Amino acid sequence: MTESHLSDLSDVTKPVSLARGLPNAHYIDEEVFKEERQSVLFDNWAGVGFAHDVPNEGDAMPVDFLGMPLLLVRDAEGNVNVYQNTCRHRGMILVKEKGNIRGTIRCPYHSWCYGLDGALRSTPHVGGPGQNIHEDIKRNELGLFEIRSHVYLGVVFVNVSGTADDFTVAHSELLERWKEFDKPLYHHEDGAFVLEVDSNWKLAVENYSESYHLPWVHPGLNTVSRLEDHYHLEEQYKYSGQGSVVYQQLKGEDGQTFPDFKDLTDKWDTASEYATLYPNVMFGVHRDHSYAIILEPVGVNKTREHVALYYASDEAVGDAYKKLRVTNADFWEEVFKEDIFVVEGMQKGRHGVFFDGGKFSPAMDGPTHIFHEWVATQINNGRAKMAAE
Amino acid sequence: MIDYDHLNAQVLAAHDSGDNATLVRIYQKLGNDELANGHELEGAYFLTQAYVYALEGGLPVAKEIHKTLVALGREE
Ligand code: FES
Numbered sequence: 001m002t003e004s005h006l007s008d009l010s011d012v013t014k015p016v017s018l019a020r021g022l023p024n025a026h027y028i029d030e031e032v033f034k035e036e037r038q039s040v041l042f043d044n045w046a047g048v049g050f051a052h053d054v055p056n057e058g059d060a061m062p063v064d065f066l067g068m069p070l071l072l073v074r075d076a077e078g079n080v081n082v083y084q085n086t087c088r089h090r091g092m093i094l095v096k097e098k099g100n101i102r103g104t105i106r107c108p109y110h111s112w113c114y115g116l117d118g119a120l121r122s123t124p125h126v127g128g129p130g131q132n133i134h135e136d137i138k139r140n141e142l143g144l145f146e147i148r149s150h151v152y153l154g155v156v157f158v159n160v161s162g163t164a165d166d167f168t169v170a171h172s173e174l175l176e177r178w179k180e181f182d183k184p185l186y187h188h189e190d191g192a193f194v195l196e197v198d199s200n201w202k203l204a205v206e207n208y209s210e211s212y213h214l215p216w217v218h219p220g221l222n223t224v225s226r227l228e229d230h231y232h233l234e235e236q237y238k239y240s241g242q243g244s245v246v247y248q249q250l251k252g253e254d255g256q257t258f259p260d261f262k263d264l265t266d267k268w269d270t271a272s273e274y275a276t277l278y279p280n281v282m283f284g285v286h287r288d289h290s291y292a293i294i295l296e297p298v299g300v301n302k303t304r305e306h307v308a309l310y311y312a313s314d315e316a317v318g319d320a321y322k323k324l325r326v327t328n329a330d331f332w333e334e335v336f337k338e339d340i341f342v343v344e345g346m347q348k349g350r351h352g353v354f355f356d357g358g359k360f361s362p363a364m365d366g367p368t369h370i371f372h373e374w375v376a377t378q379i380n381n382g383r384a385k386m387a388a389e
Numbered sequence: 390m391i392d393y394d395h396l397n398a399q400v401l402a403a404h405d406s407g408d409n410a411t412l413v414r415i416y417q418k419l420g421n422d423e424l425a426n427g428h429e430l431e432g433a434y435f436l437t438q439a440y441v442y443a444l445e446g447g448l449p450v451a452k453e454i455h456k457t458l459v460a461l462g463r464e465e
């Protein structure tokens with residue numbers, strides 16, 4: 001038993017009836033935040049941006065992911081690739097601002113040039129003035145470091161460490177559950193917004209996982225979606241959240257509704273589901289739209305929530321649906337904003353030195369507990385790896 | 390005589406506005422002139438500048454400049 005661990009997680013991995021939540025340090029301590037950066041966020045598949053952030057060939061967007069400089073690039077084949085945004089020469093940041101790369105990525109320092117595929121294309125004056133080759137500069141060994149990535153339901157996921165199972169293996173359960181929604185998605189910029197929250201990113205997940213708070217925090221939902229209409233989504237070590245059996249489509253003045261995703265089974269006529277793909281992406285799926293919320297962990301007590309709504313067809317993002325889309329986006333923004341005071345309040349509450357992680361309701365907090373258990377397991381894995389080194 | 394002050398101003402303006410086509414045109418001409426005068430080093434230097442901006446801008450002329458530099462043993 002090593003005594004150097006930053007926190008004691010032995011109660012967190014117990015069954016829900018006995019378990020405690022993660023200790024305070026996991027929300028307020030910079031050292032633990034660093035530990036989680038690696039074990040929870042870098043070692044798994046974390047969401048870092050939306051595919052629609054780079055819609056066209058050559059579009060590039062730098063992302064600062066917990067200090068790690070990433071570059072999202074749309075290549076000539078239409079795929080999104082992610083690279084470390086650091087030049088292989090002297091380590092200069094390659095791309096500072098979102099934009100379109102017409103030809104190659106040129107480092108602003110000594111102008112080494114990289115293709116959209118990450119390959120090093122030119123090394124000007126590297127062998128002296130006017131001499132662009134040198135026997136020790138092997139271009140095929142000096143391409144940009146590619147970061148493993150995968151696009152799912154509009155979100156670009158990365159596994160920084162490169163050690164996670166393939167995305168489709170790691171998340172096979174949710175992919176299977178929601179396979180009917182794994183279709184082309186249509187986004188309009190009026191369905192995007194960002195919320196700043198003064199809390200650790202995990203509290204947003206924890207709140208999102210349970211329906212227990214709905215009657216109190218979202219009283220407006222009481223009439224359309226009551227507590228008893230909800231069920232838990234619980235897949236140990238994988239994902240968790242909640243579902244509802246009474247989804248009703250939004251209706252415009254003239255009875256207009258969004259077009260449905262094609263070929264959905266009957267279940268989805270009235271069902272909707274909300275789950276977090278661990279660690280940091282919260283999804284919602286409905287017969288006529290889905291959404292994704294990427295939690296950007298800005299700091300131990302600061303989170304940026306990037307929200308994007310998606311529709312089922314090109315038509316749904318056209319002018320004819322503008323009004324309905326705006327109503328829908330406003331609705332969700334309102335709901336997500338209603339959650340902010342509890343998420344920030346829980347953050348403040350974690351400075352209470354006697355708080356012990358809290359007591360879960362075995363009936364209502366199962367999905368939240370599963371998230372805690374997963375986080376604790378990731379941290380334990382990281383500590384075991386450190387101990388073995 | 391080449392008017393270097395004027396050229397400099399042109400190059401700086403093109404740098405500021407990210408006008409790769411103009412940069413390529415200026416550097417390529419300088420490079421080719423130097424080569425024509427038998428100054429390989431100076432020529433390759435300017436053509437390298439032209440090449441990089443052509444690559445960055447995705448300009449088709451990059452191919453032609455690349456060919457010249459390869460022929461001089463200065464690019465791969
Ligand atoms: S640091 Fe990028 S070319 Fe030198």
Ligand SMILES: [Fe+2]
Pocket residue numbers: 207208213217218335339
């Ligand atoms: Fe909520």
